[in-house]
Amino acid sequence: xxxxxxxxxxxxxxxxxxxxxxxxxxxxxxxxxxxxxxxxxxxxxxxxxxxxxxxxxxxxxxxxxxxxxxxxxxxxxxxxxxxxxxxxxxxxxxxxxxxxxxxxxxxxxxxxxxxxxxxxxxxxxxxxxxxxxxxxxxxxxxxxxxxxxxxxxxxxxxxxxxxxxxxxxxxxxxxxxxxxxxxxxxxxxxxxxxxxxxxxxxxxxxxxxxxxxxxxxxxxxxxxxxxxxxxxxxxxxxxxxxxxxxxxxxxxxxxxxxxxxxxxxxxxxxxxxxxxxxxxxxxxxxxxxxxxxxxxxxxxxxxxxxxxxxxxxxxxxxxxxxxxxxxxxxxxxxxxxxxxxxxxxxxxxxxxxxxxxxxxxxxxxxxxxxxxxxxxxxxxxxxxxxxxxxxxxxxxxxxxxxxxxxxxxxxxxxxxxxxxxxxxxxxxxxxxxxxxxxxxxxxxxxxxxxxxxxxxxxxxxxxxxxxxxxxxxxxxxxxxxxx
Numbered sequence: 001x002x003x004x005x006x007x008x009x010x011x012x013x014x015x016x017x018x019x020x021x022x023x024x025x026x027x028x029x030x031x032x033x034x035x036x037x038x039x040x041x042x043x044x045x046x047x048x049x050x051x052x053x054x055x056x057x058x059x060x061x062x063x064x065x066x067x068x069x070x071x072x073x074x075x076x077x078x079x080x081x082x083x084x085x086x087x088x089x090x091x092x093x094x095x096x097x098x099x100x101x102x103x104x105x106x107x108x109x110x111x112x113x114x115x116x117x118x119x120x121x122x123x124x125x126x127x128x129x130x131x132x133x134x135x136x137x138x139x140x141x142x143x144x145x146x147x148x149x150x151x152x153x154x155x156x157x158x159x160x161x162x163x164x165x166x167x168x169x170x171x172x173x174x175x176x177x178x179x180x181x182x183x184x185x186x187x188x189x190x191x192x193x194x195x196x197x198x199x200x201x202x203x204x205x206x207x208x209x210x211x212x213x214x215x216x217x218x219x220x221x222x223x224x225x226x227x228x229x230x231x232x233x234x235x236x237x238x239x240x241x242x243x244x245x246x247x248x249x250x251x252x253x254x255x256x257x258x259x260x261x262x263x264x265x266x267x268x269x270x271x272x273x274x275x276x277x278x279x280x281x282x283x284x285x286x287x288x289x290x291x292x293x294x295x296x297x298x299x300x301x302x303x304x305x306x307x308x309x310x311x312x313x314x315x316x317x318x319x320x321x322x323x324x325x326x327x328x329x330x331x332x333x334x335x336x337x338x339x340x341x342x343x344x345x346x347x348x349x350x351x352x353x354x355x356x357x358x359x360x361x362x363x364x365x366x367x368x369x370x371x372x373x374x375x376x377x378x379x380x381x382x383x384x385x386x387x388x389x390x391x392x393x394x395x396x397x398x399x400x401x402x403x404x405x406x407x408x409x410x411x412x413x414x415x416x417x418x419x420x421x422x423x424x425x426x427x428x429x430x431x432x433x434x435x436x437x438x439x440x441x442x443x444x445x446x447x448x449x450x451x452x453x454x455x456x457x458x459x460x461x462x463x464x465x466x467x468x469x470x471x472x473x474x475x476x477x478x479x480x481x482x483x
Contacts, residue, residue, distance in 0.1 A: 002046075003062050003076040006086070007123050009039060014115035017108055025107055029100060032111045036094040036118070043083075043090040051083055056475035059083070071188040077128040080472040081480075084327065085125045085254055088334050091458070092246050093118050095338070095451050096239040099345075110151060113143040114239065121247050125254065130179050131189040137215070137255065138172045140248055141165060147240040148232055153348065160235035163228040171215035178211030194263040209267040212259060219252035222275070222312055223282025226305045233301035238345025241297065245304050245341060246334035253308070253330050256315055257323060262480045268316055275316050276406055282309035287416035291423070296344045296354040299424060300337065303380060303417065307333050307388075310410060314395040322398020323477045324470055329391025331469060332462065336379040336388055339455040343373050346448050356424065361433030368444045370429050372452045377425045379459050381418045387462040390470075 013035040020028055051059050057079070064074040078086070096114060104110050120143070123136035141164075149161035179189060185204060186193045199205035218225045229249075233241050261268060283306050290302035311329050314322035347369070348354050363370040379386040382393075392414075400407040444452070462469060 001062065002042075003060055003078060003126055006039065006042065007076065007119065007126060009035060010115040010119040010122065014112045014119070017111050017115065020108075022108060028108060028111060029097075032100065032115070033094060033097045035115075036090070036097045039118075040090040040094055043087050046078075047083070047087065051078075051080065051472065053080060053471040054475070056080070056479045072131055072183075073129060073188075073190065074132065075128040075190060076126045078126060079476050080474070081257060081327070081476040082125050082254075084331055084469050084472055085250060086122065088250070088331055089118065089121050089125065089247055092242065092334065092338055095342070095454065096242060098447065098451055099239060099342070101447060104151070106150070110147075113147050114243075116143040117147075117243060121243075121251070124251055128191050129189050130182055130191055130194075130259070133191075133255070133259075134172075134175055134179050137175070137219075137251055138168070140251070141168045141172075144236075144240065144244065144248065148236045151237040151240070152235040153237060154235040156231065157235035160228075160231040164232045167218050167221075167225065167228040171218035174211040175215035178208045181208050181211070191259060194259065197263065205264065206267055206270075209260065209264045212255070213271075216252040216255045216260075217312075219255075220249055220308045220312060221252075221305065223278050223285060223305070223309055226282065226286070229305060230298050230301040233304075233341075234295060234297045238341060238348070241341040241345070242338045245301075245337035249304065249308055250330045250334060253311060253315060253326060256312075257327070257477075257480065261315070261318065261323070265318065268318060272316050272318075272402070276313055276403070279309035279313045280406065280409060282306065283410055284413045284416075287413060287420065291416065291420040294356050296347070296356060296424075296428075297341070299420070300340050300344065300380075303421075304333065304337055306417065310392070310395060310414070313406070313410070314398045317398040317402040318481065319398050319401050320474070320477060320481065321394050321401065323481075324474060325391050325394025325396075325398050327391075327473050327477070328462075328466060328469060329388065329395055332379070332387030332391045332459070335455055335459050335462070336376060336386075339372070339376045339452055339459065340380065342448075342452055342455070343369065343376060346444065346452075350442055356428050359428060360431035361429075363429045364433060366443045368449060372444075372456060373429065374425065375456050375459070377421050379463075381421050382414075385460065385463045387459050387466070389463060390466040 013032065017028055017032065058077045060078040062076045066073060093114065100111065117140060120136045120139035124133055127133050127136060145161050145165050148164060149158050152160065181204065183189050186197055221229050232244060236244060286302045286306040290299050293299040293302065307329065311326045314326040344354060379388050382388040396407055396411065399410065
C-alpha cells in the first residue's frame with residue numbers, strides 16, 4: 001500500500017488545494033510544501049529501511065487484479081532502478097514548491113499543475129504495466145502544456161506549448177500503437193510479459209520496438225527530435241524548466257532501460273549505428289549552437305540536449321558501464337540543470353531579461369549568486385568531484401567497449417562544452433559592470449540561497465560518494481542485460 005500512497009498523495013493534495021478558498025493562499029502554499037517534503041522524507045526512509053542494494057528483485061510490489069477479461073492490472077513495483085528516480089523526483093518538487101512562495105499569478109491552478117505533474121511522474125517511475133506507463137507518460141503533457149502556455153515568460157509561450165504538445169502527441173500515437181500490438185499478441189500489457197515472450201515474427205518485434213522507441217526519443221530528446229525543447233525551456237516559468245530538464249527528459253531514458261533494453265536486444269543492436277550517428281550529430285550541433293546563444297536559458301537547454309544524446313549512446317551500448325553511466329548521468333544532470341535553471345530564474349525575476357549582452361561583472365555586486373553559478377558551471381562540464389564527472393566517466397568506458405573511435409570523437413567535441421561554459425561564465429560574471437543595471441543588482445535572498453545550497457550540496461555529495469546510487473541499480477542492470 002505504501003506505493004499507492006506515494007503515487008496518489010499528490011493527486012489528493014491537488015483536490016484539497018482546489019477546494020480551499022483563495023483567501024487562504026498562505027495555507028495553500030504551506031500545505032503544498034508540507035506534502036512535497038513529506039514525500040521526500042518517506043523516500044529517504046525507504047532508502048534506509050527498505051531498499052536492499054544486494055538484491056535485484058522488487059523491494060516493494062503491489063498488484064490489483066481487475067475483475068474483467070481484459071487482463072489489465074494495476075501494478076506498481078519499486079526496485080533499485082526506479083528508486084533513484086523516485087528520490088530525484090521527491091527531492092526536486094519541494095524545491096519547486098519552495099520557490100512558489102514568491103508571488104505567482106493564479107496560485108491555486110499553478111500548484112495543482114505541479115501536483116498533477118508529480119503524480120504522473122511518480123506513477124510512470126513506479127508502474128510495471130505498459131498501458132498505465134503510457135497513461136502516466138503522456139499524462140505529463142497536459143500540466144506542462146498549461147505551465148508553459150499560461151505561466152510562461154515570453155511572447156512565444158503559446159507557440160512553445162504547441163511545439164511541446166505536437167511533438168509529444170506524435171510520439172504518443174506510436175507508443176499507443178505498440179501497446180495495442182503487445183496486448184493483441186501477448187494477451188496483456190505487463191512489462192514482465194515482454195521480458196519472457198519469445199518473438200517469432202521479426203516484423204512484429206521491430207514494430208513494437210520502434211513505436212515505443214520513437215516516443216522515448218522525442219521525450220529525451222534525440223537529435224533531430226529536439227526542436228521543441230529550447231523553445232519550451234525559454235518560454236516556461238522557472239519551475240517548469242526545472243521539472244522539464246530534471247525529470248521529464250529522464251522518463252525517456254528510464255523507459256528505454258525498463259522496457260526496451262532487455263527484451264529487444266536484437267533491435268537495439270540493429271539500430272545502434274543509426275542512434276550513434278544521430279546522437280553524435282546532436283552532441284556536436286547542440287554544443288556549437290550553445291556557443292552562439294545570448295539567452296541564458298537557451299544556452300542551458302542546448303547543453304541539456306547535448307548531455308542527453310551522450311547518455312542515449314551509453315544506454316544503447318548494452319554493457320554495464322554504459323547503462324550505469326547513463327543512469328548516474330541522468331540523475332546528475334537532473335541536479336545540475338535544476339541548479340542552473342533556478343539561478344537563471346532568480347536572476348530573471350530581478351531584471352526581466354536573460355540576455356547576456358546586457359549584463360556583466362555580476363561577481364562584484366552578487367558574490368553568492370556568482371559562487372553558486374560557478375559551481376553549476378563546473379558540474380555542467382563534468383568537473384571531478386561533481387556527480388556529472390562520475391556519470392560521464394562511466395559513459396566513456398561503456399562507449400569505448402562498443403567503439404573506440406566513437407568515444408574519442410565524443411570526447412573531442414565535448415571540449416566545446418568546456419569552451420562555451422567558461423565563455424559564458426567569464427563574460428557574464430567577470431566582464432565590465434554594465435552601469436545601466438548596477439542599481440538593480442541584488443544578491444540571493446535567504447529562500448533562494450537555501451534552494452541552490454541544497455542542490456549544490458547534493459551535486460558534490462553524489463560526486464564524492466557515487467556508490468550510494470550505483471550499488472542500488474547495478475544488480476537490476478545486470479539482470480536486464482541477461483534477459
